[in-house]
Amino acid sequence: MSLQSPRPSDPQPGDAHAGPATHERPVTGPTPPRPAPPRPLLGPEDPPPVTILKAESPSPVLLVCDHACRAVPRGLRDLGLTEEQLCRHIAYDIGAAELTRHLSERLGATAVLSGFSRLVIDPNRALEDPTAIPVISDDVVIPANRALDAAEQERRVEAIFRPYHAAVAGEIARRRERGQVPAIVSVHSFTPVMRGVARPWHIGVLWDRDPRIPLPLMERLRADGRWCVGDNEPYSGRNTAGGTIETHATPAGLPNVLLEVRQDLIAVPQGVELWGRVLGDALDPILADPSLYRIALYPRE
Numbered sequence: 001m002s003l004q005s006p007r008p009s010d011p012q013p014g015d016a017h018a019g020p021a022t023h024e025r026p027v028t029g030p031t032p033p034r035p036a037p038p039r040p041l042l043g044p045e046d047p048p049p050v051t052i053l054k055a056e057s058p059s060p061v062l063l064v065c066d067h068a069c070r071a072v073p074r075g076l077r078d079l080g081l082t083e084e085q086l087c088r089h090i091a092y093d094i095g096a097a098e099l100t101r102h103l104s105e106r107l108g109a110t111a112v113l114s115g116f117s118r119l120v121i122d123p124n125r126a127l128e129d130p131t132a133i134p135v136i137s138d139d140v141v142i143p144a145n146r147a148l149d150a151a152e153q154e155r156r157v158e159a160i161f162r163p164y165h166a167a168v169a170g171e172i173a174r175r176r177e178r179g180q181v182p183a184i185v186s187v188h189s190f191t192p193v194m195r196g197v198a199r200p201w202h203i204g205v206l207w208d209r210d211p212r213i214p215l216p217l218m219e220r221l222r223a224d225g226r227w228c229v230g231d232n233e234p235y236s237g238r239n240t241a242g243g244t245i246e247t248h249a250t251p252a253g254l255p256n257v258l259l260e261v262r263q264d265l266i267a268v269p270q271g272v273e274l275w276g277r278v279l280g281d282a283l284d285p286i287l288a289d290p291s292l293y294r295i296a297l298y299p300r301e
Contacts, residue, residue, distance in 0.1 A: 038151055039075070041159035046073050049163040052171070053104045053111040060180040060293055062171050063104055063111035065187045066124035066164075066244050068097035070117045073159075079119055080143030090137040091117045093189040095266030100187045102276030107287065109185075112167050114160075119145070121156040123164045126242025132161075168248050181293040183213065184249040184256040185283070189263040190234050203275075204230035204260035206237035208250060209298030213257040213286055220282040227278075235260065239300060253295035 042049070047069070070092040072078050078086060085091070097113055104111040114123050118134075119142055125132040133153060135145050175182040192199055203221065207214035214231075221229045232238060237258055240246055249256035259279065265271045286292065 038155055041073050041075065041155045043074055047071050047115050049115045049160045050167045051113045051115060052167060053101065053113070054108065055110055055171075057108055057110045059107065059109045060175055060182050061107055061109035061185065061287055062168075062175070062182045063100050063107075063109050063185050063187060064168055064244055065093070065096050065100040065111065065113040066122075067093035067118050067188060068100065068113035069115055071115060072117055072120055076120065076144055079117075079145065081119070081140070085140055086117065086119075088138075088140075089189075089191050089263060090140055091119050093187075094263040095261070095272060096187050096189045098269070098272045099189075099261060099266050099275055099279075102272055103185070103187065103279060103283075106276055106280040107283065110171055112164070112171060114164050116160050121161050123161055124243045127157060127161070129242055165244070165247065168244060172248060172252075172254070181295055182254055183287060183292060184245060184254055185213070186245055186256070186258040188258065188260045189266060190260045192262050192264050194234070199234050199262065200228050201230035201233055201260075202227040202262055202265060204233050204235065206232055206235060206258035206260060207256075208237050208239070208246075209300060210250070210253075210256060210296065211298075212255045212292055212296070213283075216286050217257060217282055220286075221278070224278070224282075230260070253297040255292050255296070 051068075070086050072086065081091075100111050100113060103109070118124070119137060120133075122129075122132050122134070133145050133148060133156065135142055172182050172184075190199065190204065205214050205218050205221075218229050218231060221227055237245070245256050245258055248254070261275055266275050
């Protein structure tokens, strides 16, 4: 086999006729400006996204109030709503924050309260739920919630939704670290009339499969003789998903209950004081039972 010599026309390394090596450089234009970072949703004049009461309490009981406040970040200009609309139940659970504060004192328990209206973003909803940032609520259109882009939605998630849930998760973790199984009590209120239909219940006890707090609580409230007590009324806690209880308590096997008190009963301080006593008296012996504080999973059917 013979090796062929290179053709004379082919420049060889070291050949005086070979031109200098060239390296192509990409042609680039001016660097485009980086997009401006999103404006912070909350300013120094806004309240915090979450308030924690009795953070150092040794009690295993944790109170949560998802709809404690009707505040709107100043930059959102009241969402385009009137003051009268923001004072209605569509914006927050009337009386729930005050009742939560009363129970926190009565039970000596830590409480986590949301800092903004559910119309800005609802912490008691899954983020993929279209009602997490409602466009309409009880026939009221929310102008600032129409046609929100992903960036604006994420601003609300980062500023309000995640800090609230981080606080709830943090208080649960704090109790687990000190060897406690926390019991979660969620406090809400409901309207006495919905779409023209009167609601007879004074209080509703909402629960899914875990009966440890709900059943003895309903028994004690009914034994009082003064109250119409709803068992998963006016709403149901069965087979729900995405709420605070379903996120933090149910999958972890923590004892829990969601309370719905009719708002006209706790709209004034005297009513808050009364229902603080009623619920405190009913909950005291249940929450004092050491056997309550254990992990127990109740699978859905």
